[in-house]
Amino acid sequence: MLVAPLSSGSAGNAYWLESDGTAILVDAGLGPRETKKRLETVGREIEHLAAIVVTHEHYDHIRGAESLARKYQVPIYLTRGTLNASRIDAAETKTVVFDNDTSFTIGELQVHACKTIHDAADPACFVVEAxxxxxxxIASDLGYVSQDVVRHLSGCDGLFFESNHDLDMLRTGTYPWSLKRRIMSRFGHLSNDDSVNAVQRLLGAELKTLCMIHLSQKNNHESIVRDMCTRLLRRTGASIDFAIAKQFEPTGVFDVARRRERKAPLGQMSLF
Ligand SMILES: [Zn+2]
Ligand SMILES: [Zn+2]
Incomplete structure:
Protein backbone atom coordinates (compact mmCIF):
# COMPACT_ATOMS: atom_id res chain seq x y z
CA MET A 1 0.00 0.00 0.00
CA LEU A 2 1.26 3.46 -0.84
CA VAL A 3 0.76 6.12 1.81
CA ALA A 4 1.46 9.79 1.16
CA PRO A 5 0.96 12.26 3.99
CA LEU A 6 0.12 15.47 2.10
CA SER A 7 -0.26 17.70 5.12
CA SER A 8 -0.14 17.05 8.85
CA GLY A 9 -0.84 19.40 11.75
CA SER A 10 -3.34 22.00 12.92
CA ALA A 11 -3.12 23.88 9.58
CA GLY A 12 -4.56 20.89 7.71
CA ASN A 13 -4.45 17.10 7.56
CA ALA A 14 -4.66 14.82 4.53
CA TYR A 15 -3.27 11.30 3.98
CA TRP A 16 -3.43 9.55 0.60
CA LEU A 17 -3.67 5.73 0.73
CA GLU A 18 -3.58 3.68 -2.44
CA SER A 19 -3.57 -0.03 -3.18
CA ASP A 20 -4.67 -2.28 -6.07
CA GLY A 21 -6.10 0.68 -7.99
CA THR A 22 -8.17 2.11 -5.11
CA ALA A 23 -7.17 5.43 -3.57
CA ILE A 24 -8.72 7.20 -0.59
CA LEU A 25 -8.00 10.28 1.43
CA VAL A 26 -8.06 9.97 5.18
CA ASP A 27 -9.05 13.52 6.19
CA ALA A 28 -9.32 16.39 3.78
CA GLY A 29 -7.94 19.47 5.48
CA LEU A 30 -6.72 21.06 2.22
CA GLY A 31 -8.81 22.53 -0.59
CA PRO A 32 -9.07 20.79 -3.99
CA ARG A 33 -6.36 22.84 -5.70
CA GLU A 34 -3.77 22.36 -2.95
CA THR A 35 -4.63 18.66 -2.57
CA LYS A 36 -4.17 18.12 -6.32
CA LYS A 37 -0.93 20.10 -6.36
CA ARG A 38 0.60 18.18 -3.46
CA LEU A 39 -0.45 14.85 -4.97
CA GLU A 40 1.25 15.80 -8.24
CA THR A 41 4.51 16.50 -6.44
CA VAL A 42 4.51 12.90 -5.17
CA GLY A 43 3.42 11.47 -8.52
CA ARG A 44 -0.16 10.55 -7.61
CA GLU A 45 -3.32 11.56 -9.47
CA ILE A 46 -6.36 12.95 -7.72
CA GLU A 47 -8.57 11.53 -10.49
CA HIS A 48 -8.05 8.10 -8.90
CA LEU A 49 -9.68 9.24 -5.67
CA ALA A 50 -12.51 6.85 -4.70
CA ALA A 51 -13.59 8.29 -1.35
CA ILE A 52 -12.77 10.59 1.54
CA VAL A 53 -12.78 9.09 5.04
CA VAL A 54 -12.94 11.60 7.85
CA THR A 55 -11.70 11.20 11.42
CA HIS A 56 -13.73 14.05 12.97
CA GLU A 57 -15.33 17.42 12.27
CA HIS A 58 -12.52 19.77 13.26
CA TYR A 59 -11.69 22.24 10.54
CA ASP A 60 -8.10 21.06 10.03
CA HIS A 61 -9.46 17.62 9.06
CA ILE A 62 -12.57 18.45 7.09
CA ARG A 63 -12.09 21.84 5.49
CA GLY A 64 -11.71 20.54 1.91
CA ALA A 65 -13.95 17.46 2.20
CA GLU A 66 -17.15 18.86 0.75
CA SER A 67 -15.54 20.71 -2.17
CA LEU A 68 -13.33 17.71 -3.03
CA ALA A 69 -16.28 15.32 -2.83
CA ARG A 70 -18.36 17.46 -5.18
CA LYS A 71 -15.56 18.21 -7.61
CA TYR A 72 -14.44 14.59 -7.97
CA GLN A 73 -17.86 13.00 -7.39
CA VAL A 74 -16.75 10.84 -4.49
CA PRO A 75 -18.51 10.06 -1.20
CA ILE A 76 -17.45 11.21 2.26
CA TYR A 77 -17.40 8.44 4.87
CA LEU A 78 -17.98 9.70 8.40
CA THR A 79 -19.79 8.91 11.64
CA ARG A 80 -23.29 10.29 12.28
CA GLY A 81 -21.87 12.47 15.05
CA THR A 82 -19.22 13.92 12.74
CA LEU A 83 -21.79 14.59 10.00
CA ASN A 84 -24.19 16.32 12.39
CA ALA A 85 -21.43 18.43 13.92
CA SER A 86 -20.03 19.43 10.52
CA ARG A 87 -21.39 21.91 8.02
CA ILE A 88 -21.56 19.30 5.28
CA ASP A 89 -24.81 19.48 3.35
CA ALA A 90 -25.78 15.80 3.03
CA ALA A 91 -28.51 16.69 0.51
CA GLU A 92 -25.93 18.10 -1.91
CA THR A 93 -22.91 15.92 -1.12
CA LYS A 94 -22.81 12.15 -1.11
CA THR A 95 -22.12 10.92 2.40
CA VAL A 96 -21.86 7.41 3.80
CA VAL A 97 -22.35 7.11 7.54
CA PHE A 98 -20.41 4.41 9.36
CA ASP A 99 -20.53 3.37 13.00
CA ASN A 100 -17.38 3.34 15.04
CA ASP A 101 -16.04 -0.13 15.82
CA THR A 102 -17.25 -1.49 12.49
CA SER A 103 -15.55 -2.12 9.12
CA PHE A 104 -16.51 -1.07 5.61
CA THR A 105 -15.17 -1.62 2.10
CA ILE A 106 -14.10 1.00 -0.44
CA GLY A 107 -13.04 -0.68 -3.68
CA GLU A 108 -10.08 -2.93 -2.82
CA LEU A 109 -9.60 -1.41 0.63
CA GLN A 110 -11.13 -2.46 3.91
CA VAL A 111 -11.43 0.25 6.52
CA HIS A 112 -11.72 -0.64 10.20
CA ALA A 113 -12.91 2.24 12.40
CA CYS A 114 -12.37 2.61 16.14
CA LYS A 115 -13.67 5.31 18.46
CA THR A 116 -11.11 7.75 19.82
CA ILE A 117 -11.27 10.16 22.74
CA HIS A 118 -11.08 13.82 21.69
CA ASP A 119 -13.24 16.93 22.01
CA ALA A 120 -15.32 16.07 18.95
CA ALA A 121 -18.78 14.51 18.51
CA ASP A 122 -17.82 10.94 17.54
CA PRO A 123 -14.17 10.84 16.41
CA ALA A 124 -12.47 7.80 14.86
CA CYS A 125 -9.11 6.32 14.02
CA PHE A 126 -8.62 3.79 11.26
CA VAL A 127 -6.80 0.70 10.15
CA VAL A 128 -6.86 0.46 6.35
CA GLU A 129 -6.26 -3.02 5.01
CA ALA A 130 -5.19 -3.95 1.48
CA ILE A 138 -3.81 6.24 11.19
CA ALA A 139 -4.57 7.84 14.55
CA SER A 140 -4.50 11.53 15.25
CA ASP A 141 -6.17 13.96 17.64
CA LEU A 142 -6.24 11.65 20.64
CA GLY A 143 -6.64 13.06 24.12
CA TYR A 144 -5.83 9.71 25.53
CA VAL A 145 -4.93 6.28 24.14
CA SER A 146 -7.61 3.84 25.27
CA GLN A 147 -7.11 0.08 25.49
CA ASP A 148 -9.53 -0.23 22.57
CA VAL A 149 -7.33 1.99 20.42
CA VAL A 150 -4.20 0.02 21.36
CA ARG A 151 -5.97 -3.23 20.51
CA HIS A 152 -7.25 -1.78 17.25
CA LEU A 153 -3.86 -0.53 16.05
CA SER A 154 -1.91 -3.61 17.06
CA GLY A 155 -0.31 -5.68 14.33
CA CYS A 156 -0.09 -2.87 11.76
CA ASP A 157 2.61 -2.88 9.05
CA GLY A 158 2.57 0.92 8.92
CA LEU A 159 1.61 3.30 11.70
CA PHE A 160 0.87 7.02 11.36
CA PHE A 161 0.47 8.25 14.92
CA GLU A 162 0.02 11.61 16.61
CA SER A 163 2.85 13.19 18.61
CA ASN A 164 1.39 16.63 19.19
CA HIS A 165 3.32 18.55 21.82
CA ASP A 166 6.22 18.69 24.19
CA LEU A 167 4.68 19.15 27.63
CA ASP A 168 7.26 21.71 28.82
CA MET A 169 6.98 23.77 25.66
CA LEU A 170 3.21 23.79 25.96
CA ARG A 171 3.27 24.67 29.68
CA THR A 172 5.69 27.56 29.27
CA GLY A 173 4.47 28.68 25.84
CA THR A 174 2.26 31.59 24.86
CA TYR A 175 -1.09 29.79 24.51
CA PRO A 176 -3.84 31.03 26.85
CA TRP A 177 -4.31 28.81 29.89
CA SER A 178 -7.76 27.63 28.74
CA LEU A 179 -6.29 26.35 25.47
CA LYS A 180 -3.33 24.74 27.26
CA ARG A 181 -5.79 22.95 29.54
CA ARG A 182 -7.84 21.76 26.58
CA ILE A 183 -4.78 20.38 24.75
CA MET A 184 -3.48 18.62 27.86
CA SER A 185 -6.86 17.13 28.83
CA ARG A 186 -8.10 13.63 28.07
CA PHE A 187 -10.06 15.20 25.21
CA GLY A 188 -7.14 17.10 23.71
CA HIS A 189 -3.96 15.91 22.01
CA LEU A 190 -1.15 13.49 22.78
CA SER A 191 2.07 14.75 24.30
CA ASN A 192 5.31 13.26 22.99
CA ASP A 193 5.62 11.21 26.20
CA ASP A 194 2.11 9.76 25.85
CA SER A 195 2.72 9.09 22.21
CA VAL A 196 6.03 7.28 22.68
CA ASN A 197 4.47 5.20 25.48
CA ALA A 198 1.64 4.20 23.16
CA VAL A 199 3.99 3.44 20.27
CA GLN A 200 6.04 1.25 22.58
CA ARG A 201 2.90 -0.78 23.25
CA LEU A 202 2.16 -0.93 19.53
CA LEU A 203 5.60 -2.02 18.35
CA GLY A 204 4.93 -5.45 16.94
CA ALA A 205 6.99 -7.74 14.78
CA GLU A 206 4.98 -6.56 11.76
CA LEU A 207 5.73 -2.85 12.04
CA LYS A 208 7.80 -1.68 9.08
CA THR A 209 7.00 2.02 8.86
CA LEU A 210 6.45 4.50 11.69
CA CYS A 211 5.52 8.10 10.96
CA MET A 212 4.70 10.62 13.66
CA ILE A 213 1.94 13.05 12.68
CA HIS A 214 0.10 16.22 13.76
CA LEU A 215 3.11 17.87 15.46
CA SER A 216 2.32 21.28 16.91
CA GLN A 217 4.13 24.13 15.14
CA LYS A 218 4.32 26.15 18.36
CA ASN A 219 4.72 23.53 21.07
CA ASN A 220 6.96 20.90 19.55
CA HIS A 221 10.19 20.38 17.66
CA GLU A 222 10.90 17.69 15.12
CA SER A 223 14.25 17.07 16.83
CA ILE A 224 12.58 16.21 20.17
CA VAL A 225 10.23 13.69 18.55
CA ARG A 226 13.04 12.23 16.46
CA ASP A 227 15.31 11.80 19.52
CA MET A 228 12.59 10.16 21.61
CA CYS A 229 11.57 7.75 18.86
CA THR A 230 15.17 6.92 17.95
CA ARG A 231 15.87 6.04 21.58
CA LEU A 232 12.78 3.85 21.72
CA LEU A 233 13.56 2.02 18.49
CA ARG A 234 17.19 1.55 19.48
CA ARG A 235 16.11 0.05 22.80
CA THR A 236 13.80 -2.42 21.12
CA GLY A 237 16.28 -3.21 18.35
CA ALA A 238 13.50 -2.93 15.80
CA SER A 239 14.40 -2.16 12.20
CA ILE A 240 11.79 0.36 11.18
CA ASP A 241 11.58 3.13 8.60
CA PHE A 242 10.96 6.26 10.63
CA ALA A 243 9.66 9.66 9.53
CA ILE A 244 7.95 12.79 10.78
CA ALA A 245 5.07 14.15 8.71
CA LYS A 246 5.33 17.72 7.43
CA GLN A 247 2.74 20.45 7.52
CA PHE A 248 3.42 22.58 4.49
CA GLU A 249 4.58 20.04 1.93
CA PRO A 250 4.08 16.33 1.27
CA THR A 251 6.30 14.07 3.34
CA GLY A 252 6.87 11.59 0.51
CA VAL A 253 5.41 8.24 -0.44
CA PHE A 254 5.76 5.28 1.90
CA ASP A 255 5.50 1.85 0.33
CA VAL A 256 4.11 -0.16 3.21
CA ALA A 257 4.16 -3.89 2.66
CA ARG A 258 3.84 -6.89 4.90
CA ARG A 259 7.11 -7.75 6.48
CA ARG A 260 8.42 -11.04 5.22
CA GLU A 261 9.74 -13.68 7.58
CA ARG A 262 13.32 -12.67 8.03
CA LYS A 263 15.82 -13.21 10.80
CA ALA A 264 17.74 -9.97 11.30
CA PRO A 265 20.41 -9.93 14.00
CA LEU A 266 19.36 -7.84 16.98
CA GLY A 267 20.72 -4.33 16.96
CA GLN A 268 21.10 -4.12 13.21
CA MET A 269 19.08 -1.10 12.22
CA SER A 270 18.33 0.87 9.11
CA LEU A 271 17.19 4.06 10.73
CA PHE A 272 17.31 7.34 8.80
ZN1 LIG B 1 -6.37 18.20 14.29
ZN1 LIG C 1 -9.29 17.67 16.44
Missing part, protein backbone atom coordinates in the same frame (compact mmCIF):
# COMPACT_ATOMS: atom_id res chain seq x y z
CA UNK A 131 -6.11 -7.07 -0.46
CA UNK A 132 -2.81 -8.76 0.47
CA UNK A 133 -3.45 -8.13 4.18
CA UNK A 134 -1.14 -5.11 4.56
CA UNK A 135 -2.50 -2.97 7.40
CA UNK A 136 -1.91 0.74 7.88
CA UNK A 137 -3.09 2.50 11.05
Missing amino acids: RDGTRVG
Whole structure:
Protein backbone atom coordinates (compact mmCIF):
# COMPACT_ATOMS: atom_id res chain seq x y z
CA MET A 1 0.00 0.00 0.00
CA LEU A 2 1.26 3.46 -0.84
CA VAL A 3 0.76 6.12 1.81
CA ALA A 4 1.46 9.79 1.16
CA PRO A 5 0.96 12.26 3.99
CA LEU A 6 0.12 15.47 2.10
CA SER A 7 -0.26 17.70 5.12
CA SER A 8 -0.14 17.05 8.85
CA GLY A 9 -0.84 19.40 11.75
CA SER A 10 -3.34 22.00 12.92
CA ALA A 11 -3.12 23.88 9.58
CA GLY A 12 -4.56 20.89 7.71
CA ASN A 13 -4.45 17.10 7.56
CA ALA A 14 -4.66 14.82 4.53
CA TYR A 15 -3.27 11.30 3.98
CA TRP A 16 -3.43 9.55 0.60
CA LEU A 17 -3.67 5.73 0.73
CA GLU A 18 -3.58 3.68 -2.44
CA SER A 19 -3.57 -0.03 -3.18
CA ASP A 20 -4.67 -2.28 -6.07
CA GLY A 21 -6.10 0.68 -7.99
CA THR A 22 -8.17 2.11 -5.11
CA ALA A 23 -7.17 5.43 -3.57
CA ILE A 24 -8.72 7.20 -0.59
CA LEU A 25 -8.00 10.28 1.43
CA VAL A 26 -8.06 9.97 5.18
CA ASP A 27 -9.05 13.52 6.19
CA ALA A 28 -9.32 16.39 3.78
CA GLY A 29 -7.94 19.47 5.48
CA LEU A 30 -6.72 21.06 2.22
CA GLY A 31 -8.81 22.53 -0.59
CA PRO A 32 -9.07 20.79 -3.99
CA ARG A 33 -6.36 22.84 -5.70
CA GLU A 34 -3.77 22.36 -2.95
CA THR A 35 -4.63 18.66 -2.57
CA LYS A 36 -4.17 18.12 -6.32
CA LYS A 37 -0.93 20.10 -6.36
CA ARG A 38 0.60 18.18 -3.46
CA LEU A 39 -0.45 14.85 -4.97
CA GLU A 40 1.25 15.80 -8.24
CA THR A 41 4.51 16.50 -6.44
CA VAL A 42 4.51 12.90 -5.17
CA GLY A 43 3.42 11.47 -8.52
CA ARG A 44 -0.16 10.55 -7.61
CA GLU A 45 -3.32 11.56 -9.47
CA ILE A 46 -6.36 12.95 -7.72
CA GLU A 47 -8.57 11.53 -10.49
CA HIS A 48 -8.05 8.10 -8.90
CA LEU A 49 -9.68 9.24 -5.67
CA ALA A 50 -12.51 6.85 -4.70
CA ALA A 51 -13.59 8.29 -1.35
CA ILE A 52 -12.77 10.59 1.54
CA VAL A 53 -12.78 9.09 5.04
CA VAL A 54 -12.94 11.60 7.85
CA THR A 55 -11.70 11.20 11.42
CA HIS A 56 -13.73 14.05 12.97
CA GLU A 57 -15.33 17.42 12.27
CA HIS A 58 -12.52 19.77 13.26
CA TYR A 59 -11.69 22.24 10.54
CA ASP A 60 -8.10 21.06 10.03
CA HIS A 61 -9.46 17.62 9.06
CA ILE A 62 -12.57 18.45 7.09
CA ARG A 63 -12.09 21.84 5.49
CA GLY A 64 -11.71 20.54 1.91
CA ALA A 65 -13.95 17.46 2.20
CA GLU A 66 -17.15 18.86 0.75
CA SER A 67 -15.54 20.71 -2.17
CA LEU A 68 -13.33 17.71 -3.03
CA ALA A 69 -16.28 15.32 -2.83
CA ARG A 70 -18.36 17.46 -5.18
CA LYS A 71 -15.56 18.21 -7.61
CA TYR A 72 -14.44 14.59 -7.97
CA GLN A 73 -17.86 13.00 -7.39
CA VAL A 74 -16.75 10.84 -4.49
CA PRO A 75 -18.51 10.06 -1.20
CA ILE A 76 -17.45 11.21 2.26
CA TYR A 77 -17.40 8.44 4.87
CA LEU A 78 -17.98 9.70 8.40
CA THR A 79 -19.79 8.91 11.64
CA ARG A 80 -23.29 10.29 12.28
CA GLY A 81 -21.87 12.47 15.05
CA THR A 82 -19.22 13.92 12.74
CA LEU A 83 -21.79 14.59 10.00
CA ASN A 84 -24.19 16.32 12.39
CA ALA A 85 -21.43 18.43 13.92
CA SER A 86 -20.03 19.43 10.52
CA ARG A 87 -21.39 21.91 8.02
CA ILE A 88 -21.56 19.30 5.28
CA ASP A 89 -24.81 19.48 3.35
CA ALA A 90 -25.78 15.80 3.03
CA ALA A 91 -28.51 16.69 0.51
CA GLU A 92 -25.93 18.10 -1.91
CA THR A 93 -22.91 15.92 -1.12
CA LYS A 94 -22.81 12.15 -1.11
CA THR A 95 -22.12 10.92 2.40
CA VAL A 96 -21.86 7.41 3.80
CA VAL A 97 -22.35 7.11 7.54
CA PHE A 98 -20.41 4.41 9.36
CA ASP A 99 -20.53 3.37 13.00
CA ASN A 100 -17.38 3.34 15.04
CA ASP A 101 -16.04 -0.13 15.82
CA THR A 102 -17.25 -1.49 12.49
CA SER A 103 -15.55 -2.12 9.12
CA PHE A 104 -16.51 -1.07 5.61
CA THR A 105 -15.17 -1.62 2.10
CA ILE A 106 -14.10 1.00 -0.44
CA GLY A 107 -13.04 -0.68 -3.68
CA GLU A 108 -10.08 -2.93 -2.82
CA LEU A 109 -9.60 -1.41 0.63
CA GLN A 110 -11.13 -2.46 3.91
CA VAL A 111 -11.43 0.25 6.52
CA HIS A 112 -11.72 -0.64 10.20
CA ALA A 113 -12.91 2.24 12.40
CA CYS A 114 -12.37 2.61 16.14
CA LYS A 115 -13.67 5.31 18.46
CA THR A 116 -11.11 7.75 19.82
CA ILE A 117 -11.27 10.16 22.74
CA HIS A 118 -11.08 13.82 21.69
CA ASP A 119 -13.24 16.93 22.01
CA ALA A 120 -15.32 16.07 18.95
CA ALA A 121 -18.78 14.51 18.51
CA ASP A 122 -17.82 10.94 17.54
CA PRO A 123 -14.17 10.84 16.41
CA ALA A 124 -12.47 7.80 14.86
CA CYS A 125 -9.11 6.32 14.02
CA PHE A 126 -8.62 3.79 11.26
CA VAL A 127 -6.80 0.70 10.15
CA VAL A 128 -6.86 0.46 6.35
CA GLU A 129 -6.26 -3.02 5.01
CA ALA A 130 -5.19 -3.95 1.48
CA ARG A 131 -6.11 -7.07 -0.46
CA ASP A 132 -2.81 -8.76 0.47
CA GLY A 133 -3.45 -8.13 4.18
CA THR A 134 -1.14 -5.11 4.56
CA ARG A 135 -2.50 -2.97 7.40
CA VAL A 136 -1.91 0.74 7.88
CA GLY A 137 -3.09 2.50 11.05
CA ILE A 138 -3.81 6.24 11.19
CA ALA A 139 -4.57 7.84 14.55
CA SER A 140 -4.50 11.53 15.25
CA ASP A 141 -6.17 13.96 17.64
CA LEU A 142 -6.24 11.65 20.64
CA GLY A 143 -6.64 13.06 24.12
CA TYR A 144 -5.83 9.71 25.53
CA VAL A 145 -4.93 6.28 24.14
CA SER A 146 -7.61 3.84 25.27
CA GLN A 147 -7.11 0.08 25.49
CA ASP A 148 -9.53 -0.23 22.57
CA VAL A 149 -7.33 1.99 20.42
CA VAL A 150 -4.20 0.02 21.36
CA ARG A 151 -5.97 -3.23 20.51
CA HIS A 152 -7.25 -1.78 17.25
CA LEU A 153 -3.86 -0.53 16.05
CA SER A 154 -1.91 -3.61 17.06
CA GLY A 155 -0.31 -5.68 14.33
CA CYS A 156 -0.09 -2.87 11.76
CA ASP A 157 2.61 -2.88 9.05
CA GLY A 158 2.57 0.92 8.92
CA LEU A 159 1.61 3.30 11.70
CA PHE A 160 0.87 7.02 11.36
CA PHE A 161 0.47 8.25 14.92
CA GLU A 162 0.02 11.61 16.61
CA SER A 163 2.85 13.19 18.61
CA ASN A 164 1.39 16.63 19.19
CA HIS A 165 3.32 18.55 21.82
CA ASP A 166 6.22 18.69 24.19
CA LEU A 167 4.68 19.15 27.63
CA ASP A 168 7.26 21.71 28.82
CA MET A 169 6.98 23.77 25.66
CA LEU A 170 3.21 23.79 25.96
CA ARG A 171 3.27 24.67 29.68
CA THR A 172 5.69 27.56 29.27
CA GLY A 173 4.47 28.68 25.84
CA THR A 174 2.26 31.59 24.86
CA TYR A 175 -1.09 29.79 24.51
CA PRO A 176 -3.84 31.03 26.85
CA TRP A 177 -4.31 28.81 29.89
CA SER A 178 -7.76 27.63 28.74
CA LEU A 179 -6.29 26.35 25.47
CA LYS A 180 -3.33 24.74 27.26
CA ARG A 181 -5.79 22.95 29.54
CA ARG A 182 -7.84 21.76 26.58
CA ILE A 183 -4.78 20.38 24.75
CA MET A 184 -3.48 18.62 27.86
CA SER A 185 -6.86 17.13 28.83
CA ARG A 186 -8.10 13.63 28.07
CA PHE A 187 -10.06 15.20 25.21
CA GLY A 188 -7.14 17.10 23.71
CA HIS A 189 -3.96 15.91 22.01
CA LEU A 190 -1.15 13.49 22.78
CA SER A 191 2.07 14.75 24.30
CA ASN A 192 5.31 13.26 22.99
CA ASP A 193 5.62 11.21 26.20
CA ASP A 194 2.11 9.76 25.85
CA SER A 195 2.72 9.09 22.21
CA VAL A 196 6.03 7.28 22.68
CA ASN A 197 4.47 5.20 25.48
CA ALA A 198 1.64 4.20 23.16
CA VAL A 199 3.99 3.44 20.27
CA GLN A 200 6.04 1.25 22.58
CA ARG A 201 2.90 -0.78 23.25
CA LEU A 202 2.16 -0.93 19.53
CA LEU A 203 5.60 -2.02 18.35
CA GLY A 204 4.93 -5.45 16.94
CA ALA A 205 6.99 -7.74 14.78
CA GLU A 206 4.98 -6.56 11.76
CA LEU A 207 5.73 -2.85 12.04
CA LYS A 208 7.80 -1.68 9.08
CA THR A 209 7.00 2.02 8.86
CA LEU A 210 6.45 4.50 11.69
CA CYS A 211 5.52 8.10 10.96
CA MET A 212 4.70 10.62 13.66
CA ILE A 213 1.94 13.05 12.68
CA HIS A 214 0.10 16.22 13.76
CA LEU A 215 3.11 17.87 15.46
CA SER A 216 2.32 21.28 16.91
CA GLN A 217 4.13 24.13 15.14
CA LYS A 218 4.32 26.15 18.36
CA ASN A 219 4.72 23.53 21.07
CA ASN A 220 6.96 20.90 19.55
CA HIS A 221 10.19 20.38 17.66
CA GLU A 222 10.90 17.69 15.12
CA SER A 223 14.25 17.07 16.83
CA ILE A 224 12.58 16.21 20.17
CA VAL A 225 10.23 13.69 18.55
CA ARG A 226 13.04 12.23 16.46
CA ASP A 227 15.31 11.80 19.52
CA MET A 228 12.59 10.16 21.61
CA CYS A 229 11.57 7.75 18.86
CA THR A 230 15.17 6.92 17.95
CA ARG A 231 15.87 6.04 21.58
CA LEU A 232 12.78 3.85 21.72
CA LEU A 233 13.56 2.02 18.49
CA ARG A 234 17.19 1.55 19.48
CA ARG A 235 16.11 0.05 22.80
CA THR A 236 13.80 -2.42 21.12
CA GLY A 237 16.28 -3.21 18.35
CA ALA A 238 13.50 -2.93 15.80
CA SER A 239 14.40 -2.16 12.20
CA ILE A 240 11.79 0.36 11.18
CA ASP A 241 11.58 3.13 8.60
CA PHE A 242 10.96 6.26 10.63
CA ALA A 243 9.66 9.66 9.53
CA ILE A 244 7.95 12.79 10.78
CA ALA A 245 5.07 14.15 8.71
CA LYS A 246 5.33 17.72 7.43
CA GLN A 247 2.74 20.45 7.52
CA PHE A 248 3.42 22.58 4.49
CA GLU A 249 4.58 20.04 1.93
CA PRO A 250 4.08 16.33 1.27
CA THR A 251 6.30 14.07 3.34
CA GLY A 252 6.87 11.59 0.51
CA VAL A 253 5.41 8.24 -0.44
CA PHE A 254 5.76 5.28 1.90
CA ASP A 255 5.50 1.85 0.33
CA VAL A 256 4.11 -0.16 3.21
CA ALA A 257 4.16 -3.89 2.66
CA ARG A 258 3.84 -6.89 4.90
CA ARG A 259 7.11 -7.75 6.48
CA ARG A 260 8.42 -11.04 5.22
CA GLU A 261 9.74 -13.68 7.58
CA ARG A 262 13.32 -12.67 8.03
CA LYS A 263 15.82 -13.21 10.80
CA ALA A 264 17.74 -9.97 11.30
CA PRO A 265 20.41 -9.93 14.00
CA LEU A 266 19.36 -7.84 16.98
CA GLY A 267 20.72 -4.33 16.96
CA GLN A 268 21.10 -4.12 13.21
CA MET A 269 19.08 -1.10 12.22
CA SER A 270 18.33 0.87 9.11
CA LEU A 271 17.19 4.06 10.73
CA PHE A 272 17.31 7.34 8.80
ZN1 LIG B 1 -6.37 18.20 14.29
ZN1 LIG C 1 -9.29 17.67 16.44
